[in-house]
Amino acid sequence: MPEFPSKEWLDVYVERINESVEYREAAADWEGDISYVFEAEPDNGVPDEVWAWLDLWHGECRGSKYALPPDEGEKAKFIIRAPYSRWKEVIRKELDPVKGMMQGKLKLKGDLPTIVRYVKAANELVNLAGSVPTEFVDEKS
Amino acid sequence: MNVQYPDPVPNGLSTMMGGLIEANLTAHPERAALIQKRATYAIVAPDVDVAVSIRLYRGTVTVRNGVVGRPNVVIRANSDDLMSLSAVPLRFGLPDLKTKEGRDVNRKLLKGQLQVKGMLRHPGKLARLNKLMSV
Helix, strand or coil: CCEECCHHHHHHHHHHHHHCHHHHHHCCCCEEEEEEEEECEHHHCECCCEEEEEEEECCEEEEEEECCCHHHHCCCCEEEEEEHHHHHHHHCCCCCHHHHHHCCCCEEECCHHHHHHCHHHHHHHHHHHHHCCCEEHHHCC | CCEECCCCCCCHHHHHHHHHHHHHHHHCHHHHHHHCCCEEEEEEECCCCEEEEEEEECCEEEEEECCCCCCCEEEEECHHHHHHHCCCCEECCEECCCCHHHHHHHHHHHHCCEEEECCCCCHHHHHHHHHHHCC
């Protein structure tokens, strides 16, 4: 089972995105890359901030990078940032991403009108993250 | 900058609503005409316990956390409905009932899932907000 956060986890996530008919339909016109920032929580096994990048284009993920330098990740059209434990809540579907953004638990940087137009695609991306069998780094046996 | 955030730490809804207006004003400079006359709004999302106040006046949009004073128009809806409101096609600044999305808004209004206080007294101000937020 892939550990979160890790490159293995991201690779399985990308596979899930590319297998998803729902995502392909919801994001059919989407053009833009996205960076996820997993903020450090040393007490939970994430000593440093981790950047993950997805190249999303017309309903598919054309590429991904894990642990890329922040100055590279910051070039993405959209950036979603939150502490590790918040991401864990999102992946476990305990925190809805839209609600999380409104509460300031997830920080979004990027063109908001685009996010509003593609809110279904954004939700589907999060649902897919929840479909990856995940071992969280702070729960490793 | 047309959009101001006086609070030291704007809440998530303030950031989103302000960011949406800011992006729309940049993409559609003609919408700057909508923020000249005074109007005050509150948007409340009870399911996430977050509210925002928006004031338009002399070309500036001021976005504050919570409900400030007595706004002309108060919109109360769950977070998902608030997001979808911005994507509803408009006709004369109000949801277009010829579209499915517009009829959905109407249905939610009738059911009380979406509450708009001040809608009848300030239809012009409501239409201005809708146009400002529309994507």
